[in-house]
Amino acid sequence: MLKLNKSDTLLFIIVAAMVLLAPFILNPFPQGSSLAQMFNAGYPDLMQRFVIFGILVIGFNILFGLTGYLSFGHAAFLGIGSYSAVWMFKLLSMNVIPALILSMIVAGIFSLAIGYVSLRRSGIYFSILTLAFAQMSYNLAYSVLGNPSSNYNLTNGETGLQVYSNDPQYFASSGAPDTPHLFGMAMSDSSKLDIGSWQFTFNNGYYMSGILMLVAFYISIRIFRSPFGMMLRAVKSNQQRMNYTGLNTKPYTLAAFVISGMYAGLAGGLLSSMDPLAGAERMHWTASGEIVIMAILGGVGTLIGPIVGAGFNEYFKNILSKINDGILHQWLSFLPDGLENFIVGILHYFVGKGWHLTLGLLFMMVIIFLPGGLVEGGQRLAKLFKRKKTEDGSDSNNTPAE
Amino acid sequence: MGILEVKNVGKRFGGLQALGDVNLSVAENSVHAIIGPNGAGKSTLLNCLVGKLIPDTGSVMFDGQSVLGRKPYEINQMGISRVFQTPEIFGDLSVLENMLIPCFAKRDGAFHLSAFKNMMADKGMVERAEHMLEEMNMAGKHAMNAAALSRGDKRRLEIGMCLSQEPRLLLLDEPTAGMARADTNNTIDLLKQISDERDITIAIIEHDMHVVFSLAERITVLAQGTPLVEDTPDNIKGHPKVREAYLGETQDAA
Numbered sequence: 001m002l003k004l005n006k007s008d009t010l011l012f013i014i015v016a017a018m019v020l021l022a023p024f025i026l027n028p029f030p031q032g033s034s035l036a037q038m039f040n041a042g043y044p045d046l047m048q049r050f051v052i053f054g055i056l057v058i059g060f061n062i063l064f065g066l067t068g069y070l071s072f073g074h075a076a077f078l079g080i081g082s083y084s085a086v087w088m089f090k091l092l093s094m095n096v097i098p099a100l101i102l103s104m105i106v107a108g109i110f111s112l113a114i115g116y117v118s119l120r121r122s123g124i125y126f127s128i129l130t131l132a133f134a135q136m137s138y139n140l141a142y143s144v145l146g147n148p149s150s151n152y153n154l155t156n157g158e159t160g161l162q163v164y165s166n167d168p169q170y171f172a173s174s175g176a177p178d179t180p181h182l183f184g185m186a187m188s189d190s191s192k193l194d195i196g197s198w199q200f201t202f203n204n205g206y207y208m209s210g211i212l213m214l215v216a217f218y219i220s221i222r223i224f225r226s227p228f229g230m231m232l233r234a235v236k237s238n239q240q241r242m243n244y245t246g247l248n249t250k251p252y253t254l255a256a257f258v259i260s261g262m263y264a265g266l267a268g269g270l271l272s273s274m275d276p277l278a279g280a281e282r283m284h285w286t287a288s289g290e291i292v293i294m295a296i297l298g299g300v301g302t303l304i305g306p307i308v309g310a311g312f313n314e315y316f317k318n319i320l321s322k323i324n325d326g327i328l329h330q331w332l333s334f335l336p337d338g339l340e341n342f343i344v345g346i347l348h349y350f351v352g353k354g355w356h357l358t359l360g361l362l363f364m365m366v367i368i369f370l371p372g373g374l375v376e377g378g379q380r381l382a383k384l385f386k387r388k389k390t391e392d393g394s395d396s397n398n399t400p401a402e
Numbered sequence: 403m404g405i406l407e408v409k410n411v412g413k414r415f416g417g418l419q420a421l422g423d424v425n426l427s428v429a430e431n432s433v434h435a436i437i438g439p440n441g442a443g444k445s446t447l448l449n450c451l452v453g454k455l456i457p458d459t460g461s462v463m464f465d466g467q468s469v470l471g472r473k474p475y476e477i478n479q480m481g482i483s484r485v486f487q488t489p490e491i492f493g494d495l496s497v498l499e500n501m502l503i504p505c506f507a508k509r510d511g512a513f514h515l516s517a518f519k520n521m522m523a524d525k526g527m528v529e530r531a532e533h534m535l536e537e538m539n540m541a542g543k544h545a546m547n548a549a550a551l552s553r554g555d556k557r558r559l560e561i562g563m564c565l566s567q568e569p570r571l572l573l574l575d576e577p578t579a580g581m582a583r584a585d586t587n588n589t590i591d592l593l594k595q596i597s598d599e600r601d602i603t604i605a606i607i608e609h610d611m612h613v614v615f616s617l618a619e620r621i622t623v624l625a626q627g628t629p630l631v632e633d634t635p636d637n638i639k640g641h642p643k644v645r646e647a648y649l650g651e652t653q654d655a656a
Contacts, residue, residue: 246478
């Protein structure tokens with residue numbers, strides 16, 4: 001189906017089903033219960049982040065996973081996409097289509113320029129170059145191009161770029177919503193479905209982003225299975241042999257860089273489409289680092305890894321930052337008071353504002369025990385399960401013989 | 403006029419004159435060996451032929467065209483394939499993919515953006531790669547990771563990858579270095595077969611005299627960056643200058 005082989009088709013169908021049914025899957029606990037407050041993730045803001053960061057990391061994986069070139073500046077393209085989208089909102093209309101198209105084009109142009117220079121080097125030097133370019137972009141956006149009193153205020157600095165009522169919006173139609181919309185369908189609008197004490201939210205913005213993620217995922221599968229994808233893996237494996245096989249590695253790596261930059265631009269445009277406010281912090285190097293972490297968490301060079309990594313990271317970030325001392329006391333109330341206070345005192349540093357610490361520890365555990373990321377964990381479980389099954393099978397075959 | 407004409411090539415690394423004044427002509431469809439003691443400049447010469455180094459002086463012509471200043475991939479596309487001393491293959495890729503890459507490189511050129519074609523659905527390419535693997539006696543190993551192959555298999559795979567590009571000149575850099583005697587003999591047989599069955603010129607750099615004298619039709623002896631003598635194997639064997647510079651020692655050792 002869709003020109004994919006059997007296992008890829010199955011994978012795609014599973015991912016598509018999960019994306020489309022996410023409002024149900026992510027809301028397993030009834031509305032209002034304390035578990036729901038903690039663990040339910042089926043609300044628009046978080047679901048949007050799942051799929052948008054999924055797009056970002058899928059694109060990053062085409063570069064890092066296939067060619068092995070570790071870009072430490074992909075957040076720059078995310079930010080550039082965000083700013084481009086907001087500019088389209090300011091100048092044309094709040095329709096997201098031109099915003100998304102421009103964010104991909106501008107991010108593509110920037111990645112072409114940055115990639116052309118950075119790809120002159122490989123390994124750590126490439127990473128440093130991309131990092132330098134990203135920090136340059138960040139500083140340009142934060143101060144130089146963001147001075148509200150200058151004529152070249154492209155980014156509006158610290159305040160962040162947003163849509164004001166006196167913006168021209170040349171193509172705005174009078175009946176359209178004043179938030180980002182798709183031909184009149186506001187991204188922020190949701191419909192709710194109540195079943196018993198459960199409530200499920202279906203958000204327009206989430207579904208648009210989700211469908212775009214499925215398209216992005218489909219394209220990435222096609223790239224992985226194409227001769228082009230094989231050449232990218234060959235770059236990672238042995239550049240020397242590539243050169244002596246008559247292949248010019250540079251356009252291959254540059255194409256991968258631009259494709260992944262455009263994915264990041266699309267993700268940035270989507271972030272702005274969900275909330276039309278673009279700030280420079282999106283381009284900060286820590287944001288670039290987070291992309292790398294998500295890719296490695298999920299499993300570099302695998303198809304599904306980026307989606308798993310992005311989802312895992314966003315979900316745990318969300319839960320961990322929601323836990324506070326009060327909730328910890330509630331959970332540990334069965335312990336004697338002194339011990340309870342002691343444990344809460346320690347855990348205090350790992351939750352709430354300290355979520356980085358826990359996520360960092362989780363990341364270390366994955367790197368040490370599952371170098372192939374969470375996908376490797378899944379594969380190991382599947383293998384274990386399979387082995388048990390075949391052992392049972394061989395036993396039953398052997399019994400009659402005996 | 404040979405297919406490969408090296409004229410007055412010199413190369414200096416700082417104070418070391420690696421190649422003095424090398425003249426070499428490799429006749430089409432022959433097997434030409436370049437031998438010489440360690441440090442004679444064999445590898446430097448080879449690197450000048452494939453674009454890894456640019457000689458300071460002289461010219462290198464392949465089939466009437468200069469290769470100087472061209473990048474390795476461009477020279478390869480002209481029809482020169484190189485086999486390395488330690489097999490250079492794509493270790494992370496499957497054996498079949500290893501063979502597919504040169505097939506695509508031959509058909510599609512140095513760069514081709516085919517991001518939406520399904521590689522395995524390209525029957526012509528897959529058949530060609532499978533056929534070449536069969537010829538290299540590796541038919542059962544398609545799905546294996548190339549890094550997991552034995553040394554001899556890696557060597558055969560690399561030679562097969564080069565041949566699938568249908569090069570006019572195959573350069574081999576000590577193809578049997580570090581091999582057991584049985585593997586060495588297999589490689590000799592394979593190279594003989596290649597040279598007999600195909601329209602191909604083979605230039606080989608080799609330490610192992612057994613390999614050189616079983617394969618070569620012409621031999622150039624290189625010493626201290628300059629060609630000492632060029633002749634047929636029989637004449638080389640008896641040549642006093644060569645014995646003095648090189649063969650005397652190795653024959654005693656053997």
